[in-house]
Amino acid sequence: MIDPLILIGLWVVLAxxxxxxxxxxxxxxxxxxxxxxxxxxxxWITWRDGFLMGVLALIVGGLVLRWPVYFLWxxxxxxxxxx
Numbered sequence: 449m450i451d452p453l454i455l456i457g458l459w460v461v462l463a464x465x466x467x468x469x470x471x472x473x474x475x476x477x478x479x480x481x482x483x484x485x486x487x488x489x490x491x492w493i494t495w496r497d498g499f500l501m502g503v504l505a506l507i508v509g510g511l512v513l514r515w516p517v518y519f520l521w522x523x524x525x526x527x528x529x530x531x
Contacts, residue, residue: 452493456505463512479516
């Protein structure tokens, strides 16, 4: 059976390869694909290896996809009365 941590490593490599090529929409379409592929892997890692490894995988995914996380955080702050 394939280890989910190896798959997350391949996901990170795929993200950097996808970012190396130019895009018309500032890579947003690729970010959506990476999120759609990464979420099941995140649940799989959490289920198989435990909560701490799931949190570590979530942090790695947040570091790779920093702009979607930034815009989600901005929207969250605006909806709850922030600046």
